[in-house]
Amino acid sequence: MSETGRAGAHERGRWAAPLRVPEFRAILAAHGISLLGGAVAQVALGVLVYTGTGSPLLTALVFAVGLLPSLLTATLVSAVADRFPPRRVLVGCQLVSGVVVAALAVPGLPAAGALLLVFVLGAAGSVFVGVRAAVLPEVLSAEVFPLGRGLLRVVANALQILGYLLGGAVLAVFSPATALLVDAAAFAVAALLLRRTADRPPAVGRAVGVLRRSWSGVRESLRDRRLRALLALLWLPPACAVVPEAVAVVYAAENGIGTAGLGLLLTGTLVGAVLGELAVGRWPGDSARLVTPMLLLVALPLLGFLARPGVVVAALLLVASGAGLGCAIGVDRLLLAAVAPELRGRVLAMATTLPIAAQGLAIAAAGALAEVLPAHLVVAAAGVPVLLVLGTVGGRAAAVR
Template sequence: MTARTRYRDALAIGEFRAVFAAHVLSMLGMIVAQFATSVLVYQSTGSPLLTTLVFALAFTPHLFAGTVFSALVDRMPVRRLLVTCNLTTATLAATMAIPGMPVWALLALVFGIGLVGPIFSGARAATLPEILPGPAYIPGRSLFRLVSQGAQVAGLALGGLLLAAVTASTALLMEAGAFVVSAALLRFATKERPPRAKAGSLLRDSLGGLRAVLAVPALRRVLLLGWVIPSLALFPEALANPYAHEQGFSTVQLGLMMAVLPLGNILAEFIGMWGLDVEHQVSRIASLAALVFVPLLGYALRPGFIATLAILFCSGLGFAHHLGLDRLLLDVAPEHLRSRALALQTAGLMFWQGLGFAVAGALAQFIPITALVPATAAIGLAAVAGLRPGYAAAR
């Protein structure tokens, strides 16, 4: 039986510690920047629609930028690309802090930051297997997910505390500083790695790489499964507010509903990392992915508050399937396509989750939530059955 991997396997590597610290800073910075910008927009317009556009514009560029600019991860030295992305984001965030900035300009700058994000994430994902060879890779990826989940809560709380003490513009300047520190960590504490590809048409190279990745059947199935599960599983989260209103839940109860799913995700990462070796992480992908959706069928019974918390928490536990998917993607991706596949995985995940939020809201205008969530859960179970990794790996 293969040995279990541990978080200390990743944290023992100095270069990873620098990349991880930079990730924590940039993740918190991104969330606080979005929060502060939404406050600026609302203060200027009083429009809830324009305020929500701040978050929508942060998601929508991911597939476009991750596709069109994906070749950059092979054509530029990775450290230079990462540092450039962080400094560009810092510059855009600082520009947003200029007093009197028109709303259209603020939204355009948010879109610009959204374009930079997938390039940065794709480049970091592509180089992570080189920083974390062998068994250290899975716990490293897990730590990034734990930070992403925790930062959603901590970043919003930090944003609220900051804006209680300083203006939104000052908060944006502080977060621009966080991106500069992140860039410095990457510049001085990581190795430079030469580009893997020669210069040429960036668009042609990017689209060619996309076609090559999706032309590999096993790899295509792994990517699709990794995108379909979270984009369907987020429906209860996207519809938490209207469901809480329908059921008469208090604001405090709504907050607990929003927190319990990421809590289940975090606990699942720990349990999967400490309780399963690599072989079993891969072999249990399908069963854990099914666990994401089976509890959500309970929405058909119009669950009360405690039952809803239990449903969401159990669904969150199924996200331990990510551990096995990470390993499987490395196994099925040809060496020359690995960096493109990792970049596409990250960009696609963000895009499809953003689209999932939009679709959930649109469908809820016509379909009761107690019917919509079970229906999407059933679709999710069908997708898991059709894209089950055992079949994908065998191709």
């Protein structure tokens, strides 16, 4: 690691520490540009598919299909960072994403072809975030690593909000096809930024297959009770916290909430997640000690929806629940301490991609429940699994300290 990275290690709990590492700044900038381009592309493609087909289902699938590859990459290709030079993979994923987005702008593209390309786009993005997570401990010291991971999440949440807003503004000026071509250029810029990262060799030789090594990493992680507990604490809370977003439209309709209030419901958890990560990152003590109380903060506000609150109280509850997701910084610290070096890259890839897949599954489950239950009960029910996982695995996770 560079001397700059080591110098940042003593500044525990301060957000400036990872930003002092030039390689991390390049990764963060590429991360931000590709996320913003991806969010705008998603909005543009949704409009393009809906205007071309008139199908709400196909339009919804545009948003859902991109999440599906995360489950596959978490289990079957988590060893990509071990098997191939990480920089080439990171740059390649951005270039593939740019080509796919440009292809989506082709006039007259069939809906089935568009969904297939969206799946490829999601796969490239999933591999990218997995490899980036695996290489991050080589970029940042052990003390600064949780802050680096937290900063990537903060940027992701903030840009998701901005991307949706910017997507609407861009489409007010440009056609969806033009917006997609601009987004393709953004991925190319991100690839150029990633060329500035170190050219590290792969951890294993060509004789080792990606699928076999990835699956062995899954098996070894599941055999270790501590790793099982920590991975559960990383994927389940975000999955439960996204449920209010999944049923926000239904909740608004059932409670007479207008479009302005719907916006508050859709962004409340994201705003809270940004605030929670920033607060934990500034915490002067051991962030791992905050895991239990912040998991409670995720769950308890969701139970408050049993009272079927109005829009202001509901939005505040969602901000509070989202703030509890700042527990991930403490869990990241525990995870890095618990995982063996030879397993680290694969575990960190799973820890990054599994939450994305879990959120996609949670959105689908919430939509199914909302068919038979009022939306406020669906939101309240989302708090229960967090309390259960805290009671069953929280003690094992704490034992890592």
